[in-house]
Amino acid sequence: MAAAAAEVAAAGGGGEMVVVRLPPLSQDDPLFQDKKRILDSRNLSCLFQVPNSCSAADAFKVLDRMIQAARIAHMDELELYFTGDDDFGPLSTRNELESLNLLLKILNTLLLTANVGAMGVLQVLRDEILIRLRSLELEDNDQMVVQIRNQNMEDSLLKWGEQHGVKTKLQIAFFEGAGRGMVASENIDVGDIALEIPESSIISEELLCQSGMFLALKDLDSITTETMLLLWSIRERYNPSSKFKIYFEALPANFNTGLSFGIDALAALEGTLLFDELMQARQAIYCYGIVILILQITIQLHLRQQYDELFPMLCIKFPDIFKQDVGKLTTCLIPIAGLLNHSVCNFIPELIPKFSFNGPQVSPHILNYGRVDKVTKSLKFPLSRPCKAGEQCFLSYGKHPGSHLITFYGFLPRDNPYDVIPLDLDTSVDEEDSSSPSVTTSQTSHMVRGTWLSRLRGPPTYGLPHRLVSHLHAILGCNQNESAPEADNKENDRMVLETLLSIFTPMLEGLGEPDDFDRENACWDVNLALDYKDLQRRIVLSIVTSCTSGLAMLDS
Numbered sequence: 001m002a003a004a005a006a007e008v009a010a011a012g013g014g015g016e017m018v019v020v021r022l023p024p025l026s027q028d029d030p031l032f033q034d035k036k037r038i039l040d041s042r043n044l045s046c047l048f049q050v051p052n053s054c055s056a057a058d059a060f061k062v063l064d065r066m067i068q069a070a071r072i073a074h075m076d077e078l079e080l081y082f083t084g085d086d087d088f089g090p091l092s093t094r095n096e097l098e099s100l101n102l103l104l105k106i107l108n109t110l111l112l113t114a115n116v117g118a119m120g121v122l123q124v125l126r127d128e129i130l131i132r133l134r135s136l137e138l139e140d141n142d143q144m145v146v147q148i149r150n151q152n153m154e155d156s157l158l159k160w161g162e163q164h165g166v167k168t169k170l171q172i173a174f175f176e177g178a179g180r181g182m183v184a185s186e187n188i189d190v191g192d193i194a195l196e197i198p199e200s201s202i203i204s205e206e207l208l209c210q211s212g213m214f215l216a217l218k219d220l221d222s223i224t225t226e227t228m229l230l231l232w233s234i235r236e237r238y239n240p241s242s243k244f245k246i247y248f249e250a251l252p253a254n255f256n257t258g259l260s261f262g263i264d265a266l267a268a269l270e271g272t273l274l275f276d277e278l279m280q281a282r283q284a285i286y287c288y289g290i291v292i293l294i295l296q297i298t299i300q301l302h303l304r305q306q307y308d309e310l311f312p313m314l315c316i317k318f319p320d321i322f323k324q325d326v327g328k329l330t331t332c333l334i335p336i337a338g339l340l341n342h343s344v345c346n347f348i349p350e351l352i353p354k355f356s357f358n359g360p361q362v363s364p365h366i367l368n369y370g371r372v373d374k375v376t377k378s379l380k381f382p383l384s385r386p387c388k389a390g391e392q393c394f395l396s397y398g399k400h401p402g403s404h405l406i407t408f409y410g411f412l413p414r415d416n417p418y419d420v421i422p423l424d425l426d427t428s429v430d431e432e433d434s435s436s437p438s439v440t441t442s443q444t445s446h447m448v449r450g451t452w453l454s455r456l457r458g459p460p461t462y463g464l465p466h467r468l469v470s471h472l473h474a475i476l477g478c479n480q481n482e483s484a485p486e487a488d489n490k491e492n493d494r495m496v497l498e499t500l501l502s503i504f505t506p507m508l509e510g511l512g513e514p515d516d517f518d519r520e521n522a523c524w525d526v527n528l529a530l531d532y533k534d535l536q537r538r539i540v541l542s543i544v545t546s547c548t549s550g551l552a553m554l555d556s
């Protein structure tokens with residue numbers, strides 16, 4: 001947070017004001033214009049003033065506006081696309097966690113230097129944010145099932161970590177369907193550091209640079225950091241005196257991901273987006289594999305096999321790590337932190353009707369961990385929301401759709417807001433033709449997702465994305481008009497819903513009926529492929545159902 005010093009300004013009536021500044025929107029943000037438009041339409045800026053002497057109720061009114069501004073600043077592309085301009089939020093757990101944590105950080109910084117007058121109101125604001133963050137705990141009533149297993153290897157790994165300066169409030173446990181994960185060994189609050197890994201225990205390019213292998217490889221043309229890390233890891237894995245011996249021994253014996261799908265699983269996926277994604281990823285690996293094979297001859301190691309084994313692990317990228325501090329490093333292996341399981345940012349429970357899925361409804365505890373602390377020379381994993389003793393602590397691997405998570409990690413989360421189906425409408429209209437200036441009707445790339453994630457089911461959008469609906473109104477030449485007779489507007493809605501039905505009904509038919517498969521005896525990859533197909537079917541079916549019930553509403 002840039003210069004969030006305690007600022008106190010004189011108010012008109014002689015009283016004093018606390019000034020809270022949010023970071024201005026970055027002009028480099030591709031969503032800058034959209035965000036600015038929404039902020040302006042709500043008369044919000046990044047500057048807020050709260051009189052020192054105001055009541056808690058008045059302070060909360062300003063806080064609500066601060067939170068609104070923070071939510072808009074943290075909107076991602078999907079939230080912008082799926083959220084109507086009049087949706088004040090909360091928009092998603094991720095958005096809410098990021099927004100509240102930003103405000104908490106600003107208020108904590110202000111409190112460090114605040115005068116006595118400002119202290120009271122700042123504390124009221126900070127406490128309210130903590131209450132809101134702690135209330136997100138309520139979601140964790142349905143965790144993954146713990147399994148009792150021999151975990152000598154995992155205990156050795158934690159002991160190894162301790163000896164190498166790792167500090168942690170987490171233990172390792174086994175979970176049904178997810179392998180190992182990390183569990184809070186005590187109550188950990190918002191902002192507490194759950195895990196701290198010294199830079200010297202991270203397998204990164206810097207470590208590589210200190211090895212003899214780096215000297216041998218660095219002059220090879222087009223060798224990437226990932227390849228060098230891979231080669232280093234393969235050799236180090238069999239080095240009996242390696243500092244990382246225990247870490248390598250504790251790696252999973254096999255990685256079951258989409259990249260290792262067999263022919264039956266691929267056949268089940270034919271015609272889906274995941275099929276295309278898997279083919280592309282395999283192609284990329286094939287090219288990458290050629291580089292490896294050349295190197296294999298050069299350094300005479302039996303690489304291919306280990307390459308296949310290690311590739312997914314090496315795919316675990318931490319793109320933000322070292323961003324500011326070291327600059328170029330992007331990929332690294334982080335012992336112990338690599339045991340944190342992923343949770344998608346589910347929606348806030350009161351907003352998501354739980355009729356669609358009955359599985360675990362959890363959201364990540366760790367969202368931001370991207371920087372090596374220059375002072376402590378360690379990578380810290382602070383909590384963005386509390387984790388109670390005994391509960392699994394989840395990390396967000398990023399805003400990934402299910403297809404990506406299957407391809408590289410081998411699992412498919414439920415209720416993932418990033419599971420969207422892209423829709424290319426190849427007609428565009430001049431924006432001037434649109435009666436609604438807030439909608440980019442020339443945008444032809446649209447998308448849909450499960451309509452169970454929408455708050456609005458009735459007109460004007462019937463649970464469908466407002467941008468898509470507005471675009472269709474425009475290209476069908478049937479824009480809504482408040483002064484037109486109701487029957488005309490209904491007819492316009494009908495045209496849009498029927499057009500959508502004509503797109504999605506064949507798509508649903510193309511996905512076929514749910515397979516009458518003996519799931520119990522099917523291989524893991526076929527089951528995962530079928531889960532994915534079921535999810536696609538459920539998304540498309542929800543669109544068809546929303547259109548059909550919209551048409552029924554228009555009839556009634």
Ligand SMILES: C[S@@+](CC[C@H](N)C(=O)[O-])C[C@H]1O[C@@H](n2cnc3c(N)ncnc32)[C@H](O)[C@@H]1O
Nearest residue numbers: 177178179180252338339340341342409410411
């Ligand atoms: C970085 S590792 C996490 C530790 C891993 N569970 C282990 O036993 O080593 C990533 C792998 O954990 C599993 N995983 C992570 N999050 C999961 C989730 N929410 N559901 C199911 N499996 C998950 C997947 O197998 C994934 O490839």
